[in-house]
Amino acid sequence: MEEGGSHRVQYSVEVKTGTRRHNDTDSNITLTVDGSEGSITNAPLAKSLTNGDPFEQGGVDKFVIDSPFLGKISKVTLTSDQSGRGASWYVQWLKIRYRKNVNEDEKELLFHFNTWFSRTKGWSHAAQQSLSIDSLKPLKSYDVEHHTKKYKQSETTPRIFLRRGNSIRFQFSLSRPFIESDRDLKLVFSTGKRPRESNGTQITVDCYNEDDYKKLCTQDQWAFEILTVQNDDVTIELFIPSHVLVGSFKMEIELNDDVIYQYSSEVVILFNPWCEKDEVYMQSQEDLKEYILRQSGIVYQGTDRRPYPKKWYYGQFEAIVADVILYVLQQVSLKARRSAVDVTRAFSSKLNSFDNDGVLEGNWSGDYEGGKTPSFWTTTPSILQQYADNGYEPVKYGQCWVFSAVTVTAMRFLGIPCRSVTNFDSAHDTDANVTQDIFFDYDMNYDKERTNDSVWNFHVWNDVYMKRNDLEGDEFDGWQAIDATPQFQSLP
Numbered sequence: 001m002e003e004g005g006s007h008r009v010q011y012s013v014e015v016k017t018g019t020r021r022h023n024d025t026d027s028n029i030t031l032t033v034d035g036s037e038g039s040i041t042n043a044p045l046a047k048s049l050t051n052g053d054p055f056e057q058g059g060v061d062k063f064v065i066d067s068p069f070l071g072k073i074s075k076v077t078l079t080s081d082q083s084g085r086g087a088s089w090y091v092q093w094l095k096i097r098y099r100k101n102v103n104e105d106e107k108e109l110l111f112h113f114n115t116w117f118s119r120t121k122g123w124s125h126a127a128q129q130s131l132s133i134d135s136l137k138p139l140k141s142y143d144v145e146h147h148t149k150k151y152k153q154s155e156t157t158p159r160i161f162l163r164r165g166n167s168i169r170f171q172f173s174l175s176r177p178f179i180e181s182d183r184d185l186k187l188v189f190s191t192g193k194r195p196r197e198s199n200g201t202q203i204t205v206d207c208y209n210e211d212d213y214k215k216l217c218t219q220d221q222w223a224f225e226i227l228t229v230q231n232d233d234v235t236i237e238l239f240i241p242s243h244v245l246v247g248s249f250k251m252e253i254e255l256n257d258d259v260i261y262q263y264s265s266e267v268v269i270l271f272n273p274w275c276e277k278d279e280v281y282m283q284s285q286e287d288l289k290e291y292i293l294r295q296s297g298i299v300y301q302g303t304d305r306r307p308y309p310k311k312w313y314y315g316q317f318e319a320i321v322a323d324v325i326l327y328v329l330q331q332v333s334l335k336a337r338r339s340a341v342d343v344t345r346a347f348s349s350k351l352n353s354f355d356n357d358g359v360l361e362g363n364w365s366g367d368y369e370g371g372k373t374p375s376f377w378t379t380t381p382s383i384l385q386q387y388a389d390n391g392y393e394p395v396k397y398g399q400c401w402v403f404s405a406v407t408v409t410a411m412r413f414l415g416i417p418c419r420s421v422t423n424f425d426s427a428h429d430t431d432a433n434v435t436q437d438i439f440f441d442y443d444m445n446y447d448k449e450r451t452n453d454s455v456w457n458f459h460v461w462n463d464v465y466m467k468r469n470d471l472e473g474d475e476f477d478g479w480q481a482i483d484a485t486p487q488f489q490s491l492p
Helices: 180-184 210-218 285-295 319-330 341-351 380-389 398-414
Strands: 009-018 029-035 041-046 061-067 073-080 089-098 107-117 124-128 133-138 157-163 165-173 185-188 202-206 221-230 231-241 247-255 256-260 266-270 294-302 306-314 361-362 395-398 418-428 452-464 478-482
Touching: 009 029, 029 061, 029 089, 041 061, 073 089, 073 107, 107 124, 133 256, 157 165, 202 221, 210 221, 210 231, 247 319, 285 398, 285 418, 294 398, 294 418, 294 452, 306 380, 306 398, 319 341, 319 380, 319 398, 341 398, 341 452, 341 478, 361 398, 380 395, 380 398, 395 398, 398 418, 398 452
Parallel strands: 157 266, 361 395
Antiparallel strands: 009 061, 009 089, 029 041, 029 073, 073 124, 089 107, 133 165, 165 231, 185 202, 185 247, 221 231, 247 256, 247 266, 294 306, 418 452, 452 478
16 A cells, blocks of 8 residues: 655565574565655565565565655565464664655655564564765864864865864764764774774764863863754754874764765864864964965065065965865874974974975086976975875976965964064085085195085975973974975984
8 A cells, every 4th residue: 555645656675584493484475665755555565676576584685666756765664474483583674765856866765674574573663774974074264163164165076174173063864853862973084004992093072961071171171062953854953072193084973883975075184283282283363474474475585685585376275275284194104293393393304305205306506407497386286286196296397485484374274373484694514513514625726525514595394383291391383494405414
């Protein structure tokens, strides 16, 4: 018997029989389906499209039922007529797949039974639809609260950009009305090739009541709470600790150890200079505008008597910057990605190609065949675009001001305050004795072979702003010098 709207739908029904001995049945089975707009009552499941003899041990039998549209399906009931030699039957699950219209995506509904149909257990059992999530989205204001509104989306990889030490609200639509047991939902974040909870690359976040959630937030711990429930629409608030490692995460939602939803966007977690608990916290709003949000600036070259300002577009919020910097970040050890100190050290190496396949190759020879002269570059996105287009082979060529400008882009993208610094008449001490050594022979002729120290007319490096939690005391907090120019390998 069928009840429903005039629009007819093909419902595909799959039934999984248990895998153990004597789980099969010879009885006749009927199906009742209850929906918001209609129902199917005692439809016979007789002709399996997958097996000649249905409901055999370990089998999955498929049936098709043509019916008026049922609306949202909430419950199914299987009934056995107890006929045949082997009447008892163990059912694991039942799935229903359908499309309301040809142009719509197929919906899949799962109903867990995991029960016996028998004289002692009963010959008719109903199952509520197992929870699934139809859609999930962050609330619109999240990018304002996280200061990430300027980040542009990639054409190939959708992302949301979040800052650690902050909360975000998600809204998701359930496949059925919310029930109390759904509070066992868990959010699972993972990053890296082999995520593990032991090293922080996989995080399982539990749902808490309001008081416990607030307590965990003050303790700077992962947590989420359910804020509102309206039938099958749920709003949650998630707190991200200020000590979590930065980078791209995959987010899934689990219930009873089953993954019921995989979020389609990468969740990118960044340093948070607006958060007092984050090591890169910067109090001044004007400084934050200058050293995090400003996308263009001036890098100085020339001499002390004739300094030359070169305009540069950092473009830290461009989509290609996200693609490349997150790619480079994947090459940084997972342990290092918790610490701004370690991340800046790693990037000062990986932005050049001195001892790896970094972003930019340095050249001071005056011969720039096979590449661009360093003075050609005026924007970081153009360099990173070429790096990606060339299969992540180093871009040719750069000198100190180019390396410094690219470093500004990378650091500001990651949420680390950064500025470019130019020094004129820059003494270059090659042996770390804090002197400039010039050698002469016995006849007082300049010895070029033995003289390695020099004075450059200018040199450009970077300052980054952070606490030095790796050092005792707070006198070392503040601006720190890093240098991505690959003239010589850094001393230990």
